[in-house]
Amino acid sequence: MKSLQHLKEVALLGTDKKALDENLLAEEVQSLLKNQKFKDQEDRFLKALGLQYFYDKAGKIPPKFTGELPKSSIEEKQMAASAEMAQVLKRILLIDGQLKELLLCDYMDALIEQSKLIPSQFIIPLLKYGKKCQLDTQHKLYQVVGNKGQWIMKQFDNYSLKTVLKVQGDDVWLHGIAKQRKEYFEHRRKKDIEKANQLLASTWTEESIREKLSFLSIIKLTLHEKDQAFLEGLLKKEFAYHAKEKKMTKACRKTIVECLLGLPTSKLFKQTIKQLKKYVNRKNELAIPEKEDKFWNAANMVATYALEEENEDIGQFKSDQLYWLSFFVENIPIKFWKELLSRDIKETLDHFLNDRQFQLKVDGKYVSNLLPSVYALAFQHKELELLMELLKHPNYTSDEAVNSLIKQHKLVVPSSTDTYNLGEQLLLEALNPANWEEYLLAIIKAEWVYNYNMLSTWKSQNGEWSIEFSNAWINKIYRLLKLKTGTPNYRVGILAAHYFNSGSLDLLKAINEKKGEALGRSQKFWKEYIFGPILEGAEIRALIKQNMPT
């Protein structure tokens, strides 16, 4: 190698500046050069270079690795999906846009259900794609890439999913960052509340007050009767009221109270109902005193319910008492309000929302003080009866009402491209499948079939539309396209591709075959954004079912 180093030095500086010293070349090369004739010194150098280069190349055997060769391979306990399923995955990956992720989730759900893994050739492309997907998709992906995929994620940061630590067990709980721990706790709560609570109890004393509030908020969102003892214990000791209570401590106590008011067997719930009963008059109305009394007074509200001493928002509540009442309406399940007021759902709602004592006059109109709380109650406890009743009244779902609700409760609202009633959307998300379909089919104005935001509320239902709904939807959208009424949103086809019932495919094909041409200019839209995606989506979902029967 010294020879080549010398040649390199000469080449870099040039033969004008540095002469070739043949004595530094290999002996064999030297002897070969002796028999050669050279035109000039550059010719001499270039020939020497050629000889030495090939001489070195021939003698340079591959280098030796001095480390340890890996002894163990990465074993998978789960089987990979079949070759047929691999082809299905290939088809999914060919799809563009949002439908790809939706179908991929269906595919992964089927794999997870049967404890199967994605074929190994797809691990890298999917890890790359997964980084751009929603958290839930990434979480599913993590479960189907197997040990090999997880090994790649550990070795190569670029391929690591956001959720990588989320399901890596209790290590995350002990060593993860706050966000990961919260995600992990929520994930565990959904799987096994008792185990999740044990985990929380094991580190509770070491948690900061901020963390405690976060975990209590998660408990509130996933509330279960098994939480009662833990929460009552906290309220009795650690978060018992005392005069110089700090802001965060009070926030924790308030969340605990909110939880306990949702648990009918809790002491606080019973005690509160007992008090509220005293204010129900003969007309079955809730008569809130205008002045403070033994129950409706600032000291009691602060000490027992961690509320503020006085109304925080005079724009919304005309009295302190009404502000405190909104808290009870929001947290006590509707079933108990009905019992308390001896009214049915319609009457109860009418009382809360239309009784003058609970209303405020804004710009000459009466606005209910309690509507945001009623909404929050409907979501918090998934009160189906309440949701349906709210949906029946457009004034309850008006943007004004809902915007106030969003502001007050900091709800996360999906970005909207359609002009759409947000309240209706929020309520639809909380409905069950039958009610959801019933509600939509009852809408007279046919443009709802184009409404992406409205249709996307089905996502919480986790399954296909019914045949009846699919038939109705496809017939309606065909009719609208034919009449050229309304502005079609191409994204509804993506949703339909994911939710359209395969039992309605014959109708879809028949419409396409027999009546497709009658659409005229709209035919392109129909083919590209309705018929094509639905067919592709339905075929893929059918293949998933066929190859991975549940």
Added chain:
Amino acid sequence: MNLSLEHIEQLAPKPSTFKAGNKLSSSAHWQLRAKSERSIWGEIKGSGSKPYHVQIDTVNFASKCSCPSRQFPCKHAIAILLLYAKEADSFQAIEEPKLVSDWLDKRQSRAKKIEQEEKELTEEELQKKQDGKAKRDGARTKFVDSGVEELSLWLKDMIRLGILNLPAKDASFFEQVASRMVDAKAPGLAGWVKGFNKLNYTDASKWQEQALELIAKLYLLLQAYEQSQQLDSATQLTIKSLLGWTFKTKDLASDENTKTQKDHWLVLGSTTEVMDETLTTHRTWLHGLKSNQSAIILAFETKFSEAALLNLVNGSIVEAELAFYPSINPHRAFVKRQKMLHDQMEDTPIFYSNWLAQHDAKLKYLQTNPWSNNRTYLMRNIRFVEYNGNWVICDEDKHYQTISFSFPVDTLLSFLIFSNNKACNLAVVEKIDGFYPLGIFENDQYTCL
């Protein structure tokens, strides 16, 4: 014909064509789909009043469609192939319509006609043809001689002044010299000169070594050309070929001296390299399962012409006859006849047991052809190992080779997953800066990654 989605994807001229074809690959889009022993065909509604008629030659792959697309195969041909791959049973086995049978018959007769035409030349015509070629060669030699002389001087100047400032040279510095080589009818030399633009100038230790190798080989080539009269005809042809002498496949196919090889060819893999804005080179490597002959097929694409359709799908086994370009150790080839695709690897290829064995084989090639490159090697029991921050390919005796700089990280990771940290049998190509893995052999199956 047994094609997977991956195979059809490779047949598509562009990824967008494959995607578009995939959208039309549902049976609901097709008004007719049928098959015979040598073809599949169908009708699909397009934007025109009449449906498009698509037909595929399944024996010697080719497609034809009545749509106005200039892509081959078009999205409709891709769609019918995908549909056939998914639902072959849904294709009715019926008698070929005249449109289909005429096209297939014409294709077959055209292939026969080309062979016959060549055979039918009289001795006089043949002599005339050879004379013409010799005359053209003579005229060209004069140009090439001047090009070789100019390039020798240029190299000497470079060495006299030193190569230390090569990284500072503008790309046009080399482009201009390359253009003069093209003018001198030696496009092969132009390619060698352009090689200076591709050195890894970001790493001082690498570009200096790569530059020395390039200079050494190029000067050797120029010297060999100058003294080629003293060399045997095979070596002369090898040198001519390296300088850019083109050989028409039509001439080679009809030349009795052309080396041909009938075999079941395993398509080991392919790469596409954009040389500069004007030229893209597609390389496809094959390995004869019976003969153990390796071959490379090149296809070139410019702004104005698409690469000729190869119909060679990575990982597939093609029963075909290859004809090799003249060389002392024939490697570059073209498909003379292609019969059918095979699903199973009936013969096991011969593997090199370790890197030392591969090194010996490489030396044999270098002894006869020092410019030999892009050769494939089938390696037994090797594995990917991380060493000093880089991934290397290590054999059982712990000898290792580095992986080419151009090898994509994603593919490396796929190899890691596929080989599962275990020793595996691998097909690799030797490039100037290391080895480029193509695929893995496992249980008589070859997977191209």
